[in-house]
Amino acid sequence: xxxxxxxxxxxxxxxxxxAAHEVDVKLLSTMKVQVVSVSASRGNYMLLxxxxxxxxxxxxxxxxxxxxxxxxxxxxxxxxxxxxxxxxLKPLADTCIFKIKPVKPLSGTRMYxxxxxITVRETYLHCRxxxxxxxxxxxxxxxxxxxxxxxxxxxxxxxxxxxxxxAQLGRHITEGFDVCDGxxxxxxxxxxxxxxxxxxxxxxxxxxxxxxxxxxxxxxxHSNCGGQTxxxxxxxxxxxxxxxxxxxxxxxxxxxxxxxxxxxxxxWLNGLAQRYKYPIEDSAACKAACxxxxxxxxxxxxxxxxxxxxxxxxxxxxxxxxxxxxxxAGDSVVIRGxxxxxxxxxxxxxxxxxxxxxxEYRYILTYYYKGVDIVHISRLAFFKExxxx
Ligand SMILES: [Zn+2]
Ligand SMILES: [Zn+2]
Numbered sequence: 001x002x003x004x005x006x007x008x009x010x011x012x013x014x015x016x017x018x019a020a021h022e023v024d025v026k027l028l029s030t031m032k033v034q035v036v037s038v039s040a041s042r043g044n045y046m047l048l049x050x051x052x053x054x055x056x057x058x059x060x061x062x063x064x065x066x067x068x069x070x071x072x073x074x075x076x077x078x079x080x081x082x083x084x085x086x087x088x089l090k091p092l093a094d095t096c097i098f099k100i101k102p103v104k105p106l107s108g109t110r111m112y113x114x115x116x117x118i119t120v121r122e123t124y125l126h127c128r129x130x131x132x133x134x135x136x137x138x139x140x141x142x143x144x145x146x147x148x149x150x151x152x153x154x155x156x157x158x159x160x161x162x163x164x165x166x167a168q169l170g171r172h173i174t175e176g177f178d179v180c181d182g183x184x185x186x187x188x189x190x191x192x193x194x195x196x197x198x199x200x201x202x203x204x205x206x207x208x209x210x211x212x213x214x215x216x217x218x219x220x221x222h223s224n225c226g227g228q229t230x231x232x233x234x235x236x237x238x239x240x241x242x243x244x245x246x247x248x249x250x251x252x253x254x255x256x257x258x259x260x261x262x263x264x265x266x267x268w269l270n271g272l273a274q275r276y277k278y279p280i281e282d283s284a285a286c287k288a289a290c291x292x293x294x295x296x297x298x299x300x301x302x303x304x305x306x307x308x309x310x311x312x313x314x315x316x317x318x319x320x321x322x323x324x325x326x327x328x329a330g331d332s333v334v335i336r337g338x339x340x341x342x343x344x345x346x347x348x349x350x351x352x353x354x355x356x357x358x359x360e361y362r363y364i365l366t367y368y369y370k371g372v373d374i375v376h377i378s379r380l381a382f383f384k385e386x387x388x389x
Contacts, residue, residue, distance in 0.1 A: 022114075022131065023130070027127040028102055029181050030180075030181075031105060033104070033125045034066065034105075036127065037099075038065060038116065038118070039060075039098065040096065040098050042097040045090060045092060046089075047088070048087075049074065051088075061077060063087070065087060067123055072085065087117070087118040091115060094113075097191065098111070098116050100112070100116065111193075112190065114132065136188065137162045138197050138198055139189070141154055141201065142197050147194055150356060151196050151355075152360065153361075156351050162206075163219040164186055164218075166208060171185060206378065208377050210375050212241075217372055218232075219346075222343055223347075224256035224257055224340045225350065226321055227247065228247050228248065228297045228343070229245050234311075235322075246367075250351075251339070251349040254350070256340035259319075259336075259340070260337070268289070268326075269289060276306055276308050278306050282304075288303045289301075297323050298310065301313075311342075317335075320337055320339070321338060321343065323343065324337035354367070362374055
């Protein structure tokens with residue numbers, strides 16, 4: 001690639017990275033928020049309304065922001081400051097923390113590092129957090145692991161979340177931010193206050209997973225594989241050399257290893273007939289459909305000429321996984337399943353168990369991602385170019 005073309009791509013797709021590895025995250029992305037309250041929780045902030053700096057002492061107050069038509073009404077403890085198009089809290093130190101609480105609709109308080117910008121888009125509040133990559137990674141590790149992992153597991157999860165974030169940065173570029181805070185990108189519910197997570201991110205700072213071509217991998221993970229992970233193409237269609245199915249003995253006794261669900265037999269069979277034209281008028285076909293077997297993971301249930309993907313049955317019935325057997329029980333079928341999630345990439349509960357048994361994060365990552373390397377982001381092509389400037 002010629003240098004001008006390279007810089008156009010970097011500037012278009014990784015604008016935040018050029019500014020000290022920052023990520024621009026849309027907060028509250030799964031909600032349609034009309035009113036929020038905002039306050040500084042720690043440290044001093046500069047308040048900017050429509051880009052104009054306000055008196056510093058204002059930044060210590062609790063603000064309420066409301067959408068009025070296409071503008072933002074800013075109130076401080078009951079008094080209206082006026083209507084604006086943008087509200088920004090700019091941190092004056094690295095240790096600053098702000099709080100944001102959706103009021104309409106009502107939701108819990110969240111706390112974040114970095115800068116907060118609020119504007120109005122399509123009659124709702126559009127809240128963005130510009131935050132250092134490592135701080136974002138810590139928040140995502142806590143949100144995605146539930147804060148229950150242990151020091152070595154957090155290192156694993158930090159490398160995955162960092163890799164995933166950097167690989168996904170262009171996803172929302174046309175909307176003016178890098179990533180959203182929902183499951184679409186990675187869940188980022190809050191900053192972390194968990195010292196083990198902060199230490200894990202610091203101890204693995206800048207480390208990412210790459211394939212043999214030094215390209216960031218698709219760092220997929222799930223809760224529990226049920227004893228066998230999946231090939232990527234069996235779940236999503238695209239084959240990736242490092243997302244290969246493998247057996248996993250580490251997650252067997254973990255919380256999401258097994259599940260059970262009972263469904264009325266008529267509902268089960270009628271669903272198959274409607275969605276897949278399954279021949280339920282044939283009694284042998286009914287018997288087969290009420291007694292599906294997966295001794296090891298399979299992609300399809302087949303009977304006669306009909307082939308039904310287990311992953312589709314998982315979606316139809318919102319099952320925890322596609323790895324299950326079906327057993328007839330009177331007027332019902334009992335679905336007994338293994339694992340939780342899509343099954344591709346790392347099994348979180350297996351990794352947690354491995355970490356507890358003393359396996360090191362490098363070994364755990366290469367156990368679940370075949371043939372990958374762990375490198376510092378400075379070795380990736382676009383960072384190298386940036387440093388040489
Ligand atoms: Zn997203
Ligand atoms: Zn597993």
